[in-house]
Ligand SMILES: Cc1cc2nc3c(=O)[nH]c(=O)nc-3n(C[C@H](O)[C@H](O)[C@H](O)COP(=O)(O)O)c2cc1C
């Protein structure tokens with residue numbers, strides 16, 4: 215049984231409420247933080263080696279130390295609870311079942327960063343979780359963990375929950391800030407980075423829900439102890455939301471020192487492939503990261519067991535590796551069609567592009583159309599190279615990483631499953647037969663092609 219730091223108490227009856235949470239040792243991390251200086255808290259987080267759990271894996275302590283501190287200017291902490299990446303649903307679990315863990319982490323982090331007004335920006339569809347968070351915030355206020363002069367420390371802090379309107383792009387930190395300011399969620403050009411000019415042009419730290427919740431065990435056990443869990447630069451525990459063709463989909467807290475094979479096949483986690491089928495491929499870190507065929511998923515190109523760490527999942531770069539990303543682990547069995555799957559993702563990214571940059575705005579639409587015609591038996595051999603060319607021209611040429619997120623799944627699908635694309639081109643009748651139910655939609659899209 216792996217060690218649990220975040221979800222250990224998630225099943226304790228009544229843990230959602232303040233009384234039980236407190237009886238179980240809740241808010242001890244805030245008590246500890248308030249006895250330390252803000253700089254000491256930042257130092258502790260640095261020692262822990264914690265990396266941001268929102269996708270990029272940037273070291274949290276380092277990010278916090280970059281926060282500008284001009285005199286007389288407010289600083290803000292913003293919790294990113296947008297969680298719109300397909301396949302990712304770990305933050306929802308944490309907020310729903312143990313909301314005070316997030317509130318506690320937020321109070322401690324607000325102290326460390328000097329944020330008197332802290333925001334939780336949450337995806338609009340999580341309406342019922344807003345109620346849960348509001349309740350936890352009200353309880354924390356009633357017991358003096360929020361508000362004025364928290365526990366006699368002289369520190370004032372309030373947490374506000376803001377619902378988004380259901381746009382994936384609002385999870386990107388600068389789009390999130392724009393949306394929080396009441397504007398359309400368009401990403402900003404960086405620099406300046408939020409640490410210098412963020413919310414209302416003030417220094418701002420944006421962190422993921424899981425990252426901020428992890429501050430609690432880090433303070434409780436100490437940064438050095440936390441760093442001993444996991445391995446290498448993947449310290450602590452990580453929440454993984456596992457879905458797709460597995461026997462036990464769900465949210466798992468893992469010690470990152472386990473192998474991908476163990477994660478997929480052990481009864482403690484995914485419990486193997488559903489229906490006794492064979493594993494075909496997996497997207498290990500949410501829909502934006504490259505898909506890996508089974509062979510490269512279980513072993514790296516060097517023949518070593520692939521581990522559930524940031525380093526191992528990205529071993530081999532994009533040639534033969536992928537990424538930890540947001541921890542959305544999507545498993546595909548032997549019956550799944552990679553072309554159709556890639557089309558589904560392409561449709562999502564086309565829909566979610568904010569439209570500011572031409573390569574992303576136009577390229578995502580082109581990729582969807584071309585994938586659509588390949589999947590529906592109207593593809594040409596040249597389409598595969600055309601797709602490759604388009605994704606290559608999007609990657610790295612846009613304001614925000616949504617462009618990359620749209621390009622990588624297409625690139626990886628062609629890189630590892632080119633034969634499947636070719637099969638579609640060479641077997642148009644079979645494709646049309648399979649897609650009969652979608653024929654109307656297909657015609658619409660195909661007629662719009664250049
Ligand atoms: C299109 C897009 C969507 C994103 N969605 C999320 C999200 O839902 N939640 C999240 O924490 N980070 C998301 N991110 C990453 C954030 O921009 C940012 O890096 C993250 O919130 C930083 O938190 P961390 O350092 O704790 O990981 C997204 C990034 C992009 C480009």
Ligand code: SF4
Pocket residue numbers: 383400401566567568569570571572574575612613614615616617618
């Ligand atoms: S990459 Fe796409 S989503 Fe990001 S700013 Fe450009 S157009 Fe908008």
